[in-house]
Amino acid sequence: MNKKIPVLEIFGPTIQGEGMVIGQKTMFVRTSGCDYRCVWCDSAFTWDGSAKDDIRMLTAEQIWSELLELGGNSFKHVTISGGNPALLQSISYLVELLHDNGVKVALETQGSKWKDWMKAIDDLTLSPKPPSSTMKTDFAMLDSIISKLEMNKISLKVVVFNDEDLLYAKKVHQRYPNVPFFVQVGNDDIETTSTADLREHLFVKYEWLIEKVMKDEEMNFVRVLPQLHTYIWGNKRGV
């Protein structure tokens, strides 16, 4: 089995801008490759070939040294994102090494694949994709993943762009009522370089989503969050 991990970005320390540990000081390791093709993917460079020359095959040890080089003693939390890191068996080595060094590990995946190392993740975000992505959710797979994990270490997060997505979010929440549930405003302008414009635009969308959820009797144990990093740094990569 290949012990190496295809890595596209290592950066930090910065804050986790979204989801269950929003605001947490963390380092990021972004892996390449995804089994999905969401139309609004904000990290399409992980799978569309545009950054294929930047992919490095690294061992867990090599990733750890780079993390130390960048973050020194200023971190105790690492977030693994993608693409879909759940495509990679080799993530298990990285998780183990991080834990051995007293570092907590968060990871985000859409929930299309199971890996045994998921049980070891401290903050696992499952983010099934709504209709606007054009992807289809494999609910049997999601059922099976969720049944294997502890409720206090996972969360579900659905990005919402429109009313149809919100209906989907509700369906997901109702299917797994005991899993902490987050809805997040979709960033529908991943091209703009004006952070101020993007910020104003996203606040309007955020208010829209809040209003919808507040009125909805089937969305009570729900947390509605923005992606903080896009409000602060816009569409910049590596912050």
Place this chain on the structure above:
Amino acid sequence: MNKKIPVLEIFGPTIQGEGMVIGQKTMFVRTSGCDYRCVWCDSAFTWDGSAKDDIRMLTAEQIWSELLELGGNSFKHVTISGGNPALLQSISYLVELLHDNGVKVALETQGSKWKDWMKAIDDLTLSPKPPSSTMKTDFAMLDSIISKLEMNKISLKVVVFNDEDLLYAKKVHQRYPNVPFFVQVGNDDIETTSTADLREHLFVKYEWLIEKVMKDEEMNFVRVLPQLHTYIWGNKRGV
């Protein structure tokens, strides 16, 4: 013992804009009275006499009917804030009634007083005040409060306005390393009515705080958050 609670505001559903359950759909009950006089208090009307004619002495049952009238079936979470609700023995009746109705309860207090009902709160935020408030923390009291509570139901939150506050935050975090710890950008312009200006101003402060914490080796298991509601609604009350 007085079973009534001095109430200044009941509103919602809206999102919790800060702290450990940031983004959570919730109703708010704001009690009057505080043993502190923070110079930058953003709810000074709860103790400075300016809203004393609005204070209503309500039983838990009366509060519950108002919550139902406002929120219907669209809530399962209530946040009790102040002032300092920990001045009031009678909060216990409200917490019990909310729990009987399947509603979770969050509460925020500066940690200057102990009440037995604190053990029953689902999300308890202890927010000791930094030097810029001009208040002095009673650490013996805070030690005693924290020793009685379960780590997974509480958090510490320190509002930070300047470098001295940040030093204080660090001291608090180091004293209670096992308590989930949040730092929050202080809103130093509670008068402006321009939400857009406030937003831009607070983003600059938020970036400053993020940068400080990111570099600090003694602030690793820390979450850095804004007050979302001030970014969305500015200094408006009751949203």
